[in-house]
Amino acid sequence: xxxxxxxxxxxxxxxxxxxxxxxxxxxxxxxxxxxxxxxxxxxxxxxxxxxxxxxxxxxxxxxxxxxxxxxxxxxxxxxxxxxxxxxxxxxxxxxxxxxxxxxxxxxxxxxxxxxxxxxxxxxxxxxxxxxxxxxxxxxxxxxxxxxx
Numbered sequence: 001x002x003x004x005x006x007x008x009x010x011x012x013x014x015x016x017x018x019x020x021x022x023x024x025x026x027x028x029x030x031x032x033x034x035x036x037x038x039x040x041x042x043x044x045x046x047x048x049x050x051x052x053x054x055x056x057x058x059x060x061x062x063x064x065x066x067x068x069x070x071x072x073x074x075x076x077x078x079x080x081x082x083x084x085x086x087x088x089x090x091x092x093x094x095x096x097x098x099x100x101x102x103x104x105x106x107x108x109x110x111x112x113x114x115x116x117x118x119x120x121x122x123x124x125x126x127x128x129x130x131x132x133x134x135x136x137x138x139x140x141x142x143x144x145x146x147x148x
Contacts, residue, residue, distance in 0.1 A: 020115055027111020033104045035078050042144065043071055044097060044105050047081060051096035053089075060143045080104060 025038050039061070046052050046060040058068035072095050075081040080101040086092035097105065120128045 020112070023115045024108050024111045027114060028104060028107045031107040031110070033107055036080070036104060039071060040075060040080065040104075041108055043068075043075065044080070044101060044108070045144065047095060047097050047101070048105055051084070051094040053086065053092050053094060057095065062143075075101070 021038050021041075024041065025036070028036055028041070042061060043057060046057055052060065054069045054072055055065055057072065058065045061068060061071075063071075072081060072083070075095075076083065079098060081095050082098050083093040083095055086094045116128065119131075123131070
């Protein structure tokens with residue numbers, strides 16, 4: 001593959017990822033979830049598993065503990081998350097999604113499904129399946145992080 005082809009592919013993948021993030025965000029806002037940013041969605045993805053400490057969230061997002069703490073403060077203030085005692089560490093607090101946080105997460109899933117359906121209309125359902133399989137083969141394992 002020539003350098004220009006590699007750059008074109010890189011640019012297309014980055015544009016698709018950025019466009020998907022933007023469309024999910026727009027879909028979430030259109031469903032009535034004001035005051036959220038795409039960074040919240042990346043945090044929600046980690047919290048949805050089983051909650052997380054601020055330190056866990058910082059590692060997941062690739063940010064400092066202070067930045068993660070500020071994001072958690074914002075999510076708590078807006079009603080998307082809450083702090084609870086950590087069941088395994090009396091010194092730590094567990095950050096979990098509230099019902100509003102779960103509803104916002106479901107709205108993001110609906111918005112993502114809409115975008116993927118549109119891709120299916122352009123590429124065909126079979127091609128979207130092939131795209132998914134191939135991207136899963138080359139995508140790095142680990143957390144999906146925002147590109148700050």
